[in-house]
Amino acid sequence: MAQTCPVELHNVTFAYGEGELRRTVLRDVALRIEAGEIVLLTGPSGSGKTTLLTLIGALRAMQQGEARILGQELAAAREAERVALRSRIGFIFQSHNLLGFLTARQNVAMALELQGGLNEAERLARAAEMLSAVGLADHIDKLPAKLSGGQRQRVAVARALVAEPGLILADEPTAALDRASGQEVVHLLRDLARRQGTPILLVTHDPRILDIADRIVAMEDGRITQTPSPSA
Amino acid sequence: MNQLLRKPALLAADQGLAIPPTRRGAGPLAALGLAIRLAWRQLKADRARLATAIAGVMFACVLVFMQLGFKGALFDSATNMLAAMRADLFLMHPMTQASFRPERLPRIRAWQALADPDVAHAVPIYLEQATLRNPATGTRRSAQVIGFDASAGAVAFTGLPPLIEALQRPDTLAFDARSRPEFGPVGRLFRDHGPYHLQLGRRDFELVGLVEIGPSFGADGNVVMSETNFRRVFARPPGMADLVALRLTPGADATAVQARLRALLPADVVVLTHAELVRGERAYWENGTPIGFIFLFGSIMGLVVGMVIVYQILFADIAGHLSEYATLKAMGYSNAYLSRVVLGAAVILAVIGFIPGLGLAVFLYDFVAKATFLPLHMPPDRALSVFLMIFAMCFTAGLLAMRKLRDANPADMF
Structure with missing residues (x-):
């Protein structure tokens, strides 16, 4: 198990629509992400980055090809298996998508409620600890509406990391943030993931954050065009 | 707690497993x-x-x-009259659907029921509708007349016991104080002036007291009188009653007596507890009407x-x-x-x-x-x-x- 790499894709092809409207967005994609590796996925709009991310995140059913994510074969996975896999992946979206009626701490604790073995006090303690790690120790009991955009995205980072996922998938996490907050968020994400040894696949257009990557993968027209070997 | 705070991998440089084990879900509850x-x-x-x-x-x-x-x-009000009759058991003709339209049963069944050692009293009850004259305006309105021998104590209308003796006199009746107001201020006049005369049908009666029964769907008001007085007003075959109320000896098991009477009596009567009698009446109004x-x-x-x-x-x-x-x-x-x-x-x-x-x-x-x-x-x-x-x-x-x-x-x- 420990030797298996977290993300392994072979010949993944994916199309939307039926018949004449069928539009192929991924063609024979192969991708490997090693344990602890931080990979940036770039490319123009419509190049298939987001579709690839949703397939790896088990948010969509596979069509063709093979994918093994955190040891789970996706090609023939049932819905329940995909749901179970998702709980082992940390997601960070363009917008924070926090639940507006829960405080920062309760939002983070939601990621822990899916696991047994922790009681409410332990969940809240872990969530508070994680929020301190993203620099929000003074804001744990605030509702998202009372936080700035950068702070909300940091709560989202804490939520993605708190359950110690085996993989983090992020889609343009800096898109809605100014330069300084964006830098702060991705560096936090990188540092925390490094400490947990969690690999990250991050889709971005933002040239300002390329420096956090171990490796940059570019996509165009549904294919991976350039895969430089890991710089580490 | 301390252990928990130290444990998370994000603080330790714990990078052992690239793939964490599949998580155990929380319990269903x-x-x-x-x-x-x-x-x-x-x-x-x-x-x-x-x-x-x-x-x-x-x-x-x-x-x-x-x-x-x-x-x-x-x-509830539809069953007022039967609900107020609190006796232990009742005999009724099996074809009777509602108390305002009773099928008559042979009065002899009441005496037959007395054969059971646990039956203390058997009281035939006679039911008819008759018009009662409003003492204030003189208009007539139809009332339910209930005739029975009150001295046996089998039928326990509220307010009846003190009137038992007076009701045995000729041409006396008791009026239901909860009757609808259309009958006039019968109760108020009685309380103010004591007994006075009321006309029921074509006959004058002396009002000797008030009982509490309540109006039903079938009747706006009720009048109670003795069996003898009832027979003076209504010409009916003497051998037939409309309902029989049974009073059991104290401590008798009503369901056991009911079972024995069912075996004893012929098929022209049904033996009912008070609850069954009321339920049957209620079912008629519930199911037989919209x-x-x-x-x-x-x-x-x-x-x-x-x-x-x-x-x-x-x-x-x-x-x-x-x-x-x-x-x-x-x-x-x-x-x-x-x-x-x-x-x-x-x-x-x-x-x-x-x-x-x-x-x-x-x-x-x-x-x-x-x-x-x-x-x-x-x-x-x-x-x-x-x-x-x-x-x-x-x-x-x-x-x-x-x-x-x-x-x-x-x-x-x-």
């Missing part, structure tokens, strides 16, 4: 509790919407309670309106938080878990809408009962059955609203 807590937190976040939802459930609740209350009150349906229809309308309100609230809650629900799905929450959140919200609304609804209904029952003299009260089984209806109403609304969850697609989140 704990997961349900968490889903309901999430539902409650979401509901209470929007106070205005919560208040609307509670008002909707309360409205349905009160409407159903009032419909059932009026129905119950009408049927009254029950009218109230049922009103109740259903209340439930439908309540369901639409709850559905709208739950639907709006989901539609307004689609991206949050989709995020939860992306985090590994199953559709079934989110369905439980929606159903949890529905159940919470049922409970917190029912409680004030019940309170308001009890208040209204009291208010309406004082204004209309209808016997409105809140039996616990009615409260329970309305709660179950409201629960089912909210649950159905939740099931309908749940379909909107399918629109929360985590793949659209990126």
Whole structure:
């Protein structure tokens, strides 16, 4: 198990629509992400980055090809298996998508409620600890509406990391943030993931954050065009 | 706690496993509790919407309670006469459907019943309708006349015992003080001036006292007199009675006596307990008339309106938080878990809408009962059955609203 790499894709092809409207967005994609590796996925709009991310995140059913994510074969996975896999992946979206009626701490604790073995006090303690790690120790009991955009995205980072996922998938996490907050968020994400040894696949257009990557993968027209070997 | 705070891998440089083991889910009961807590937190976040939802459930609740209350009150009053007759057992002709239209049974059955050692008294009861003249205006109105020998004590109308002796005199009667006001101020005149004459049919009677029975569907008022006096007014075959009331010896087992009498008596009588007699009368009015349906229809309308309100609230809650629900799905929450959140919200609304609804209904029952003299009260089984209806109403609304969850697609989140 420990030797298996977290993300392994072979010949993944994916199309939307039926018949004449069928539009192929991924063609024979192969991708490997090693344990602890931080990979940036770039490319123009419509190049298939987001579709690839949703397939790896088990948010969509596979069509063709093979994918093994955190040891789970996706090609023939049932819905329940995909749901179970998702709980082992940390997601960070363009917008924070926090639940507006829960405080920062309760939002983070939601990621822990899916696991047994922790009681409410332990969940809240872990969530508070994680929020301190993203620099929000003074804001744990605030509702998202009372936080700035950068702070909300940091709560989202804490939520993605708190359950110690085996993989983090992020889609343009800096898109809605100014330069300084964006830098702060991705560096936090990188540092925390490094400490947990969690690999990250991050889709971005933002040239300002390329420096956090171990490796940059570019996509165009549904294919991976350039895969430089890991710089580490 | 200390151990917990030190443990997380993000603080230690613990990079052993690239792939963490598959997680063990929370127990089903704990997961349900968490889903309901999430539902409650979401509901209470929007106070205005919560208040609307509670008002909707309360409205349905009160409407159903009032419909059932009026129905119950009408049927209770329909059985007033038989309910007031509190004897231990009754003999009735099997073809009698309702007390206002009795089938006669041979009076000899009463004496046959006395063969059982546990039957202390057997009292034939005679029922007829006759017009009673209003002492104030002189107009006539039809009343139920109940004739029986009161001295045996088998029929226990409230107010009867002190009148037993007076009723044995010729041409005397007792009037039901709870009769409808159309009979005139019979009771008030009696209380002010003592006994006076009343005309029943073409015959003058002396009013010697007041009893309490209550009007029924079949009769607006009641008159009680002795068997002898009854026979002076109505020419009837002497061997036939309309009902027989049996008084048992103290401590006798009514069901055992009932079984013995059934074996003993021929098939032209049925042996009923007091509860069975009242239930049979009530069933006639409930099933043999459209009254029950009218109230049922009103109740259903209340439930439908309540369901639409709850559905709208739950639907709006989901539609307004689609991206949050989709995020939860992306985090590994199953559709079934989110369905439980929606159903949890529905159940919470049922409970917190029912409680004030019940309170308001009890208040209204009291208010309406004082204004209309209808016997409105809140039996616990009615409260329970309305709660179950409201629960089912909210649950159905939740099931309908749940379909909107399918629109929360985590793949659209990126």
